[in-house]
Amino acid sequence: xxxxxxxxxxxxxxxxxxxxxxxxxxxxxxxxxxxxxxxxxxxxxxxxxxxxxxxxxxxxxxxxxxxxxxxxxxxxxxxxxxxxxxxxxxxxxxxxxxxxxxxxxxxxxxxxxxxxxxxxxxxxxxxxxxxxxxxxxxxxxxxxxxxxxxxxxxxxx
Amino acid sequence: xxxxxxxxxxxxxxxxxxxxxxxxxxxxxxxxxxxxxxxxxxxxxxxxxxxxxxxxxxxxxxxxxxxxxxxxxxxxxxxxxxxxxxxxxxxxxxxxxxxxxxxxxxxxxxxxxxxxxxxxxxxxxxxxxxxxxxxxxxxxxxxxx
Numbered sequence: 001x002x003x004x005x006x007x008x009x010x011x012x013x014x015x016x017x018x019x020x021x022x023x024x025x026x027x028x029x030x031x032x033x034x035x036x037x038x039x040x041x042x043x044x045x046x047x048x049x050x051x052x053x054x055x056x057x058x059x060x061x062x063x064x065x066x067x068x069x070x071x072x073x074x075x076x077x078x079x080x081x082x083x084x085x086x087x088x089x090x091x092x093x094x095x096x097x098x099x100x101x102x103x104x105x106x107x108x109x110x111x112x113x114x115x116x117x118x119x120x121x122x123x124x125x126x127x128x129x130x131x132x133x134x135x136x137x138x139x140x141x142x143x144x145x146x147x148x149x150x151x152x153x154x155x156x157x
Numbered sequence: 158x159x160x161x162x163x164x165x166x167x168x169x170x171x172x173x174x175x176x177x178x179x180x181x182x183x184x185x186x187x188x189x190x191x192x193x194x195x196x197x198x199x200x201x202x203x204x205x206x207x208x209x210x211x212x213x214x215x216x217x218x219x220x221x222x223x224x225x226x227x228x229x230x231x232x233x234x235x236x237x238x239x240x241x242x243x244x245x246x247x248x249x250x251x252x253x254x255x256x257x258x259x260x261x262x263x264x265x266x267x268x269x270x271x272x273x274x275x276x277x278x279x280x281x282x283x284x285x286x287x288x289x290x291x292x293x294x295x296x297x298x299x300x301x302x
Contacts, residue, residue, distance in 0.1 A: 033158045122170065147253055149250075
């Protein structure tokens with residue numbers, strides 16, 4: 001049963017992907033702090049590219065989602081319910097924003113810029129994966145309140 | 158950097174994130190009593206015609222809020238159990254002024270209103286059935302059908 005205007009997904013898929021992201025970010029931090037800054041940056045750049053893909057193509061077409069569908073999901077019972085693809089896709093956008101800052105800081109040679117950005121992105125990915133924390137539930141609303149997103153459809157008179 | 162220091166930092170980072178997770182989990186969905194002074198009228202929120210005659214379960218959602226759909230289902234079911242109790246779901250995406258006015262910091266946020274529109278309780282995050290039922294019963298016993 002597909003709903004093309006609001007695609008539905010297995011909610012465990014994005015949490016699986018967030019878990020992979022969290023581990024990769026820890027590896028990136030470890031490499032960067034151990035002096036292997038180029039290797040740390042390469043891993044970090046791969047995570048960033050993942051967020052680019054997830055933000056633009058949507059969470060359903062994310063590579064981790066494909067891995068989940070092919071290898072993990074067949075081993076699990078069917079999900080209790082499905083969820084909208086929109087919230088996890090928004091979370092990809094948040095991840096992209098944070099990791100892009102890390103990339104810029106690294107290229108600008110700001111010391112510890114990348115590990116700090118990676119640590120922030122790790123906390124978000126970890127909370128989402130392990131505790132089911134919904135990034136969109138707070139951040140999107142704060143952006144709406146700041147008038148950055150979802151501008152009022154009726155102009156002020 | 159010394160590998161032991163690096164390992165220690167990573168462990169500290171994971172521990173910090175875990176602590177945040179438990180803080181989040183313990184506060185999420187907790188029902189809080191309101192000061193009893195905030196009154197909401199249907200005209201305060203664009204698109205709302207009428208509030209419930211005896212009580213209203215007023216939910217605020219956005220489209221990127223994963224727990225909002227199950228909350229909508231739950232609150233709708235609870236409202237159907239009683240006469241003159243309404244469940245209303247407001248999409249805050251294009252209503253930043255409403256979000257600011259009622260100091261809404263996350264979605265879903267649920268206000269439980271009595272028949273006069275007084276906010277009696279607020280719940281940030283996915284509400285628990287027992288909490289909503291209890292708060293609602295307290296309101297309904299003071300306002301018989």
